[in-house]
Amino acid sequence: MRADRLISILLLLQNRAKMTTKELANELEVNPRTISRDMDALSSAGFPVIADRGTSGGWRLLESYKTNLTGLKAEEIKTLFLLPSLHLMKDLGISEDWHAAREKLLASLPASFHGQAQDVWDRIHIDTNSWRQSPEKVTAFTILQESLWQDKRLLIQYERVDGEQRERIVSPLGLVAKSSTWYFIAGVGGDIRTYRASRILSAQFTDETFERPADFRLATFWEQSSQQFIQSLPTYEVEAELSPSILSRIKFTGRFVQQIHLEDSLPNGWIPASFCFDTEEEAAQYSLGFGNQIRIVSPMRLKEIVYSRAKSLIEMLENDQ
Known part of the structure; x- marks a missing residue:
């Protein structure tokens, strides 16, 4: 295992010119102390690994050195x-x-x-489409893709979630596909922002060039921003009791549920459960979808909302007869 890791370090330094201890540790999924010991081992074995100090420092190989450890298993x-x-x-x-x-x-x-x-x-076949795929049309996709290689700023017109349209001059940094949805990553001022590509209505090159940040790593940025987005999502927790007849269906309703925790059955056979939704409205629609097979315990406000809507539905049906 360690021999494979040492070879990986040499290949990474050869391919990427310079990497910090932290970057190597993240890449190889070990702690920084392990990398430090590995670098000592490589140096002792005669491999020309060099440590550059300072803010722009890191590990690198002597410029004239090339490994011959490139055979594929x-x-x-x-x-x-x-x-x-x-x-x-x-x-x-x-x-x-x-x-x-x-x-x-x-x-x-x-x-x-x-x-x-x-x-x-x-x-093995990889299909990233969902079962009910609704392909998004990305009007400016060709220009967005071309812009990543030209280091020229773009003037984009995009539509916000609320329907408002705005213009921005952005510095293209990357494209990310999440499932089958594309996102455009770009610098705006001193910030890096994420745009849903299908909401970019138009894009055109400007004559202004920019210098791509030397330390920007698209995969690292996406992972960190994704975690921040998940942590910022609103949560609405619900305690309920479920009829055993719906256990096989509670996770396959077509509605988004973050987590479902089930407990042991009560004496009457019903099963206590904890749900987590994004909003109160999602929780209400989910609960109503199962009719009398879900008994809401808390929050009381949700129980009142479901009761009010169920009562209104009954009254409407009675008036239609």
Whole structure:
């Protein structure tokens, strides 16, 4: 295990020129002390690893040094043949290039690997579409994609959630696909913001260039911003009792429920449960959907809302007869 990690460190430094102890630790999923010990081991073994001090410091290899540890293992080769999301590649306009690259890679390998590649395709398929897919049209997708390689600022017009339209001059930094939804990451002033690509109504290049932040890592930014977004979501907790007849259906209603905790059955057979929703309205609609198969315990206000709506429904049905 340690030998594989030491090889990984050498390859990372060769491919990325310089990395900090923290970056290496995050990449290899170990603690920084482990990386420090690994660097001592590499240095003792005669590998030319150099530590640059200061705010822009990090670990690097002597410029003239190149490793010869680039042979691929059979299991590593298999991972290269996992089929990525075809519809996302089509969005990017690279599906044909990907297929061509895959065939060239396969042709460069010994014949013994050809059957293994087909075996991977026959056993693992990745589909990021949802069952009820409603593809979003991204009007300016081509320009958004092109802008990432030109380091020119864009003038975008986008529509906010409330329907208001605004213009912004942004510095393009990245595109992220979350499931089948694309997000555009861009610098605005001193901030980095995330825009839902389908809400960008138009985009055009400006003559103004910008310098891409040297320390910006798209995957790291997305992971951190995603966690912040999840933590900022509103929560509405509900205590209830469930009829045993709906246990198999409570997580498959088409409505979003963050978590469901079930307890042991009560003497009457009903099951205490805890739910967590984003809003009171979602909780009310979810509860009403199960009729008399869910008994709300708390909060009392939700119980009153469900009672009022159920009563109004009964009155409406009675008036229609």
